[in-house]
Amino acid sequence: MYEETTIAAIATPPGEGGIGIIRISGMNAVDVADALFHAKKIHSFHEAEPYRMYFGHVEKDGRKVDEGLAVYMKAPHSYTGEDVIEIQIHGSMEALRETLELTLESGAVPASRGEFTKRAFLNGRLDLSQAEAVMDIIEAKGSAALSQAESHLSGALSRFVKEGRDELTDLITKLEVTIDYPEEDLEDLTNEEIGRGLSDIEKSLSALLKRSEEGRIIKDGLRTAIVGRPNAGKSSLLNALLQEDRAIVTDIPGTTRDTIEESIKIGGVPLVLMDTAGLRETDNKVERIGIERAKKSMEQADLILAVIDGSCPLEKEDRELLSSLKGRKAMVILNKYDLPQEADEEEIRNLTGSVPIVSISARYGSGMDELEEALRRLTEHQDRDAGRELFLTNLRHVDLVKKALEAVHRAQESLRNSMPADCITVDLVEAWNRMGEITGETVDNELINQIFERFCVGK
Numbered sequence: 375m376y377e378e379t380t381i382a383a384i385a386t387p388p389g390e391g392g393i394g395i396i397r398i399s400g401m402n403a404v405d406v407a408d409a410l411f412h413a414k415k416i417h418s419f420h421e422a423e424p425y426r427m428y429f430g431h432v433e434k435d436g437r438k439v440d441e442g443l444a445v446y447m448k449a450p451h452s453y454t455g456e457d458v459i460e461i462q463i464h465g466s467m468e469a470l471r472e473t474l475e476l477t478l479e480s481g482a483v484p485a486s487r488g489e490f491t492k493r494a495f496l497n498g499r500l501d502l503s504q505a506e507a508v509m510d511i512i513e514a515k516g517s518a519a520l521s522q523a524e525s526h527l528s529g530a531l532s533r534f535v536k537e538g539r540d541e542l543t544d545l546i547t548k549l550e551v552t553i554d555y556p557e558e559d560l561e562d563l564t565n566e567e568i569g570r571g572l573s574d575i576e577k578s579l580s581a582l583l584k585r586s587e588e589g590r591i592i593k594d595g596l597r598t599a600i601v602g603r604p605n606a607g608k609s610s611l612l613n614a615l616l617q618e619d620r621a622i623v624t625d626i627p628g629t630t631r632d633t634i635e636e637s638i639k640i641g642g643v644p645l646v647l648m649d650t651a652g653l654r655e656t657d658n659k660v661e662r663i664g665i666e667r668a669k670k671s672m673e674q675a676d677l678i679l680a681v682i683d684g685s686c687p688l689e690k691e692d693r694e695l696l697s698s699l700k701g702r703k704a705m706v707i708l709n710k711y712d713l714p715q716e717a718d719e720e721e722i723r724n725l726t727g728s729v730p731i732v733s734i735s736a737r738y739g740s741g742m743d744e745l746e747e748a749l750r751r752l753t754e755h756q757d758r759d760a761g762r763e764l765f766l767t768n769l770r771h772v773d774l775v776k777k778a779l780e781a782v783h784r785a786q787e788s789l790r791n792s793m794p795a796d797c798i799t800v801d802l803v804e805a806w807n808r809m810g811e812i813t814g815e816t817v818d819n820e821l822i823n824q825i826f827e828r829f830c831v832g833k
């Protein structure tokens with residue numbers, strides 16, 4: 375058992391709702407709950423059948439605060455691995471606050487951020503990558519992010535790490551043998567085996583790293599730049615997209631960036647719109663998203679939506695923009711389809727290669743279904759793969775896999791240069807340690823605290 379304290383927190387988000395939950399975890403959870411929750415059928419949670427809901431009420435100084443349900447989850451078969459009691463009452467901030475106060479008066483201490491999950495980790499219920507996946511589930515911005523986080527929680531990354539570390543242990547053991555019994559034959563044979571083993575590990579780590587960019591997109595969405603000449607209809611397109619999207623998620627503070635971003639959900643991977651502030655300053659067109667800023671957005675974007683005014687012949691700037699789309703994930707949006715069309719579609723096709731072209735009228739909202747369908751097609755493979763393959767979606771993991779891979783490369787180099795076995799072992803142990811940091815097997819307390827501080831209270 376990790377701690378002697380019993381912690382309590384409101385586990386549901388602040389605000390009014392149908393139901394609010396108070397969570398209590400620790401050695402004295404039962405006594406704390408007994409002091410405030412009066413179940414109709416039992417006198418004490420010591421008599422309770424675990425995992426069964428009991429109806430009752432929360433009482434303070436002889437006054438009923440609210441009625442509700444409570445459930446006892448007995449250690450070690452609970453989220454934290456400790457005795458846990460969850461009390462569900464109405465989602466009233468006042469009732470929840472009073473109930474939380476009662477838990478504190480009965481000896482519980484307020485849970486810090488992520489402390490329930492931290493206890494689950496420290497009690498061996500989850501490894502570190504799974505604990506981080508819990509946070510990713512809570513923060514998921516789209517179905518692809520959710521299914522990847524769920525797969526991490528189910529242990530997909532943990533299994534990858536375990537297999538990699540087992541292979542490394544195997545290689546380290548073989549190398550130890552050559553150190554202890556340095557007969558030449560044995561060494562030759564082992565070197566070949568070690569070389570093969572290293573190359574297998576190298577391949578699986580590199581393949582995972584190669585997909586880390588996709589992992590970022592799955593987790594955070596596609597950074598999308600809307601670009602085009604002044605007056606092409608970029609702001610109108612933005613507004614049309616925002617209006618079309620019923621499930622729009624607005625003003626999400628970027629977790630890794632300090633900006634406020636707007637995102638639209640089309641399919642399972644959200645499109646995070648870059649630089650929309652520039653597009654919104656509608657009264658001062660000259661000031662709108664300057665050329666340099668537009669170029670920068672394009673460089674950083676995962677997806678470019680190039681807006682062309684279809685009612686005018688193509689201009690030099692249009693041609694430059696269109697040529698820069700070749701080979702990128704992009705879409706040409708021929709706007710103002712309600713007016714006679716002057717832009718040469720054939721030329722656009724020649725300039726852009728296989729980039730899809732969609733005609734719309736942003737002002738009248740026509741062609742928006744086709745546009746959404748085309749956008750969905752651009753992201754559907756990410757959505758699909760997120761449920762099937764393993765991706766690194768967390769920068770901490772990406773960094774550790776990179777370091778493990780570097781160590782494996784050094785070991786390969788030493789092997790090629792016929793360095794002594796213990797030189798190779800040093801790097802393999804380094805790789806083994808780095809991989810272990812992903813699941814938290816080799817990790818220090820400070821890092822653990824940093825990770826859990828990112829969580830919300832009550833989780």
Ligand code: GDP
Pocket residue numbers: 602603604605606607608609610611653659709710711712713734735736737738
């Ligand atoms: P931006 O400078 O690229 O952001 O362009 P705006 O969205 O501000 O549009 C420039 C002008 O074109 C405005 O007067 C819009 O009303 C007009 N406009 C935008 N989309 C359409 C469209 O689909 N059809 C027509 N006829 N006019 C449009």
